[in-house]
Amino acid sequence: MPTAYLCDFDGTVSPRDVGAAFAERFSPGGAAARVPELGDWFAGRVGHRAVTRAQCAQVRVRQDEALAFTHGFALDPAFAPFVLEARERGDVVMVVSEGFDFYVRGLLEREGLASLPLAANHLRFEPDGRVTPEFPFADPACDECGNCKAQHVRRHQAMGHRVVLVGDGGSDRHGALAADEVLARGSLLEWCREGGLPCTAFEDFADVTAHARRSAAAAGARSPEVTP
Numbered sequence: 001m002p003t004a005y006l007c008d009f010d011g012t013v014s015p016r017d018v019g020a021a022f023a024e025r026f027s028p029g030g031a032a033a034r035v036p037e038l039g040d041w042f043a044g045r046v047g048h049r050a051v052t053r054a055q056c057a058q059v060r061v062r063q064d065e066a067l068a069f070t071h072g073f074a075l076d077p078a079f080a081p082f083v084l085e086a087r088e089r090g091d092v093v094m095v096v097s098e099g100f101d102f103y104v105r106g107l108l109e110r111e112g113l114a115s116l117p118l119a120a121n122h123l124r125f126e127p128d129g130r131v132t133p134e135f136p137f138a139d140p141a142c143d144e145c146g147n148c149k150a151q152h153v154r155r156h157q158a159m160g161h162r163v164v165l166v167g168d169g170g171s172d173r174h175g176a177l178a179a180d181e182v183l184a185r186g187s188l189l190e191w192c193r194e195g196g197l198p199c200t201a202f203e204d205f206a207d208v209t210a211h212a213r214r215s216a217a218a219a220g221a222r223s224p225e226v227t228p
Contacts, residue, residue: 004092006096006165007079008149012166012167019103021073035055036054038055052135061125062125062129075107078206097120101120105118105120119136121147150175157180163179164181166184168186181198182200183199183207
C-alpha cells in the first residue's frame with residue numbers, strides 16, 4: 001500500500017507562518033494579528049474560515065507587493081529532498097494549506113516543485129487594494145475550515161493510500177483525526193498528546209524523511225516473499 005504524505009505549509013513546509021506574517025504586514029498597525037476571531041479560533045469557538053475572512057478584511061495590498069513580500073520566505077531545506085525520495089519510492093506528497101495559493105505555489109516553484117499537488121485557499125486581489133478570500137476546497141457540510149484537510153485525507157484513503165498527516169497547528173486537527181498516522185510538532189503535538197491521539201513528534205523534514213525510511217523498511221519486511 002503506497003503512503004500519501006499530506007503536509008501543512010505554514011509552520012511546517014515553511015518553518016515560518018507566511019500567511020500570518022503577510023496579513024500582519026499589510027494591515028494598518030498589524031490589525032490582522034489582533035482580530036477577535038483569532039482568539040475565538042484558538043479557543044475552538046469559531047472555524048478557520050471566519051478567522052481568514054476577518055483578517056483579510058483588514059488587509060490592503062497590491063498583488064505585486066504581496067508576491068515580493070512572500071518571496072522573502074524560505075522552505076525547510078530538507079523538504080524538496082524528502083519529496084524526491086518519497087516519489088522515487090512510489091509514495092505521494094501533497095501540500096494542504098489554510099494559507100493562500102499565490103505564495104504556496106510561488107515558493108514551491110522556486111524550489112523546483114511546480115508539479116507538486118497542492119490545495120490551498122485563494123486570494124483575489126481587488127483593484128482598490130482590498131483582498132477577498134475564496135475557499136475552493138471547503139467542505140459544503142462544514143462551516144469551520146477554509147480548506148478541509150480531512151476531506152483530502154479521506155480522498156487519498158479511498159484511492160488506496162495509507163495517509164500520514166504532517167502538521168504543526170490548529171488547522172491540522174481535523175486532518176489528524178482522519179489520518180492513519182500523524183507527524184506533529186508545535187500546538188498540534190500538544191493537542192494530540194492532551195487528547196490521547198497517537199502521533200510522532202518531529203522537528204523538521206529531515207526527521208520526516210528518516211521516519212518515512214523506517215516505515216518503508218518495516219513495510220518491506222512485512223511483505224510476503226514472492227516466489228517465481
